[in-house]
Amino acid sequence: MLYLVRDRLFPVLVFLHALLAGAPPHDDHGYFARLGRRYAVARVARLPAPIAESSGLARGDSAGLVWTHGDGGTAATLYLAGLDGRLRGSLPLAPLANTDWEELARDPAGRFYIGDFGNNRNDRRDLAIYRVAPGAGPPRVDTIAFRYPDQAAFPPPPARRHFRLQGDVFLQRHAAPVYQGP
Numbered sequence: 001m002l003y004l005v006r007d008r009l010f011p012v013l014v015f016l017h018a019l020l021a022g023a024p025p026h027d028d029h030g031y032f033a034r035l036g037r038r039y040a041v042a043r044v045a046r047l048p049a050p051i052a053e054s055s056g057l058a059r060g061d062s063a064g065l066v067w068t069h070g071d072g073g074t075a076a077t078l079y080l081a082g083l084d085g086r087l088r089g090s091l092p093l094a095p096l097a098n099t100d101w102e103e104l105a106r107d108p109a110g111r112f113y114i115g116d117f118g119n120n121r122n123d124r125r126d127l128a129i130y131r132v133a134p135g136a137g138p139p140r141v142d143t144i145a146f147r148y149p150d151q152a153a154f155p156p157p158p159a160r161r162h163f164r165l166q167g168d169v170f171l172q173r174h175a176a177p178v179y180q181g182p
Contacts, residue, residue, distance in 0.1 A: 045085025056104030
């Protein structure tokens with residue numbers, strides 16, 4: 001039954017959500033109002049040593065802390081960092097592989113959702129979202145595997161290479177999670 005829901009019904013739900021939700025009108029700045037003031041951008045810290053490129057951020061347990069992970073090919077580890085750039089902790093997730101992690105989210109219960117769906121070459125058949133429940137002992141990891149139902153070639157011809165999802169994982173409390181791509 002789980003496979004029926006995961007492999008057959010989930011892609012249909014994602015498709016129907018995209019079809020019914022549609023896209024908002026584009027007015028060059030989305031939902032953000034233009035501010036009359038300009039803000040200066042300043043570097044406040046550097047990324048901690050094990051993180052060469054942060055590919056996702058989620059809230060930490062207290063103010064001033066964030067969870068992050070490296071981009072594809074780096075260690076399958078979540079890192080807790082302070083806004084001062086100091087590494088405060090880590091959560092190793094081996095034997096999970098970081099094929100191409102692109103997104104990180106956290107729900108109110110403290111579970112992490114890691115989007116392993118980087119697909120720049122449009123040739124991946126193993127797209128997944130991992131739900132990680134940390135606790136005493138090794139974290140529990142559930143996998144939500146998915147695919148693009150209309151992708152038949154890996155990779156497709158160059159004109160049809162639009163099977164990418166670079167981020168934006170949305171969580172809903174009542175039903176199955178809803179995922180939206182750019």
